[in-house]
Amino acid sequence: MFSSLPFMYMFFSVMGVGTLFSISSLHWLGIWAGLEINLIGFLPILVYQKSMSESESAVKYFVVQALGSSLLIFGSLNLYSLSFTWETLVSSNIGPSVSLFILIMGLFVKLGLFPFHFWLPSVMAGLPWLSCLLLATWQKLAPLCLTMSLFQFEFSYALLLVFCVLSAGSSFVGGIGGVNQTQVRALLAYSSIGHLGWIMFGLIHSEWVMKSYFMIYVFISFCLFMSLWYSNSGTMKNLGSLKESGLDQMSVMFMLLSLGGLPPLLGFISKWLVMVISINSHLWSFVFILILGSLMSLFYYLGLFFSLFLSNLKKSNNIKLSLYNSNFVLMLLLLLNLFGGLLILMMNVLEIL
Template sequence: MFSGLPFSYMFVFTMVSGTLFSISSSHWLGIWAGLEINLIGFLPLLVYQKKMTESESAVKYFVVQALGSSFLMFGSLLSYSLSFSWDINLSNEFYIMSILIIMCGLCIKMGLFPFHFWLPSVMAGLPWISCLLLATWQKFAPIFLVGSLMEVNFIYWICLPICFMCAGSSLIGGIGGLNQTQIRSLLAYSSIGHLGWIVFSLMYSDWVMKTYLLIYIIISIGVFTSLWKSNLPEMKSLIKISNKNEGEMSVMLMLLSLGGLPPLLGFISKWLVISFVMNANLWGVMVFLILGSLISLFYYLSLFFSMTLNKMKKSLVIYNSQNPLDKIEILIILINLVGGVILISSGIMEGF
């Protein structure tokens, strides 16, 4: 996968170990150390092709992650100075400031609104595999840490800023992708929009969050694998795929699933969040989340129609090669097609 970089498996192991160490730590000093180990392992993977754009993206990513780590460490030290313990609780009113600072640090590391500014520019200069890791694995630790923080301190004053960030992320993810010409930047804004849904689902159900995150990872693997195999840097390159009729339907089907078009698998995750929030008094936030998702689906559908309206007479081509990437791509396409239909059918049958 990273054949151009010596010791690449060591860096991947370091990155994975840092994330697992951070999630399993019992206090914030261990969490900070785990995030730094993850950063040390991930940075060499960003520059394995030794291109100027990759080096620029790696420097931007390092600066942003260092800023998030400084917020995280400052909030932890502020909490420690008040109780001489790395555990956070609400026995003192001054803990509110430390929790907010820690939350800001984690949101900077994730790229959640209003700290999303770095993600599109960083992802625009990275290779496809690094983009996949940045959009999926690198969000694991901050998302689960935000969830644990909200589980311990779930009160009204922390719910309002989280709702604001989630609604803003969904809108930015939709509006920011309208004027994009690069596929990497488009997928970065899509990641920002999905991140708003994931963090919002944390306030109600860990199971819904994990299901949404799993579905997003499955679809992202299919999207980035297809684009990596086709080597497409810009939006106009998708039109070149349609002229060759190579992977046209597979790429667009997974992009539509990523946008949440029913009955594909990407719609099921949003449907789960909506069904769990129906009894809560947060329909104002849901309106912004759904609006941002509809805007994202709009430019995916526009791209789909521009590619396929002139190709109505051509049939879908299924690959017959022995490339394992083709098999993974076909498997994810079947999961997107069949998974959503099965889940919707099971929900209808339970209703009866």
């Protein structure tokens, strides 16, 4: 899954430099070049093990990212023909246009936001855990930051309404898409689509809320993917028979519940921030669709949680053994997800009082 050979560090460096170059660039041509450098560094990581599923996922990812890059460069070229400059500050301030919409659509294709979400579950289903973690977290950083830079300018109410519809659709698709999933990777892909809807809806109202949500999502995803990597659980059936049932199994399940946003876990705090910031907005009605998508995600998370909990009651001896043999890192990640959300919630309540 991960090699300590020097070329792997080189690919990681190229991927990171491409993202940072894209974020720090002031021209659309530099942004496009940074995204392409990031893609060049990420593709060899996907196909390192040379398995059939990884090669298929890498080809799908390359085709979709090429489509997003084509829309991005096409929209930026059209903006250049209108503003005669590559600078983002000037070309994005010319008002609503078809070119700007095409450019934003290219960013949404790279993110996997509804209705361009079709590629993400099939790509993540064939990747190892480390590649899934990078795809769900780091690869979303540059398109999100570029979308955030576009929101510095005044959009029309119709365009904001379109963004709200896409955000609500992402949350709804992320909730309903994971109901019949048996693969954990595909389930987490639909969960990522649902969280993208919340992130985009938070970005419409506040950049600080979007950054806070994304940081919490990255932290929970890191805890969950590391736990699944340690337990080597690729399907729902494997979750019921982990290497060490008991605390290791419960840690994975509590992290899934935290990712779903069950109060008072850490994942609930980010959703609570989005709901609070949107109360005084005229677009607050879309919050109900976002909550509905999260409830559908919690439905299959809780069903899986209770089935595993009842199966563990029949293995009381194994549970006692696992409490002593449990990995310390998993226990620490579990405690952070359990009490992190409660601690932040108490700090906010004390600040209000």
